[in-house]
Amino acid sequence: MEHGITVPAGPAHLKKQIPSLLEDAANLLSARMRALLVELRDEWKKLEEQIEGIDQELAQTATKEDNCRRLLTIPGIGPLTATALSAAIGNGTAFHQSRDLAAWLGLVPRQHSTGGKSRLLGISKRGNPYLRKLFIHGGRAVVARVNRGNHQFGSWLTRLEARSPRNVVVVAMANKLARIAWAVLTTGHVYSAAACT
Numbered sequence: 001m002e003h004g005i006t007v008p009a010g011p012a013h014l015k016k017q018i019p020s021l022l023e024d025a026a027n028l029l030s031a032r033m034r035a036l037l038v039e040l041r042d043e044w045k046k047l048e049e050q051i052e053g054i055d056q057e058l059a060q061t062a063t064k065e066d067n068c069r070r071l072l073t074i075p076g077i078g079p080l081t082a083t084a085l086s087a088a089i090g091n092g093t094a095f096h097q098s099r100d101l102a103a104w105l106g107l108v109p110r111q112h113s114t115g116g117k118s119r120l121l122g123i124s125k126r127g128n129p130y131l132r133k134l135f136i137h138g139g140r141a142v143v144a145r146v147n148r149g150n151h152q153f154g155s156w157l158t159r160l161e162a163r164s165p166r167n168v169v170v171v172a173m174a175n176k177l178a179r180i181a182w183a184v185l186t187t188g189h190v191y192s193a194a195a196c197t
Helices: 011-023 031-064 066-071 079-089 098-105 129-145 152-163 166-187
Strands: 109-114 117-123
Touching: 011 031, 031 066, 031 079, 066 079, 066 166, 079 129, 079 166, 098 129, 098 166, 129 152, 129 166, 152 166
Parallel strands: none
Antiparallel strands: 109 117
């Protein structure tokens, strides 16, 4: 901005404008600044290639392992979540019921009881924060993308959205995904939309 050069916010805009910034001899960028931009652009490109390679490796790993293949049949669960959950809990038999897994992930409401009255608060956020974040992102994807008319989640999501804020709906969906994942892992069956309620 000191030299009158502005780029809209976001990596896509910057990636698009770097070549024209480097080629424009009329702008007031010094030779050192141009060299630094070239170095940063090359480093950025290398990081993107490394990320793409790791993503492909995770996808291959997920398709080779039986637990991960079954988890991938659940909407909102991709290779990253499938491999992380499988590595963390194996076949899920350490948990006696699906609610135990959801509680371990911190996707259940906290309770506060006083004077014989019990109040439900926000989620407990106990357990594995990385897996919780992955499930919440998966829940957000399902809420945003699932075809409400053709999927078992559709009517449940619509009813829940009518009475709850968006983030509550997302966390409820993440909780449901965790419970389905537990069922898929412990039974050894693939996910079936018809079996979900």
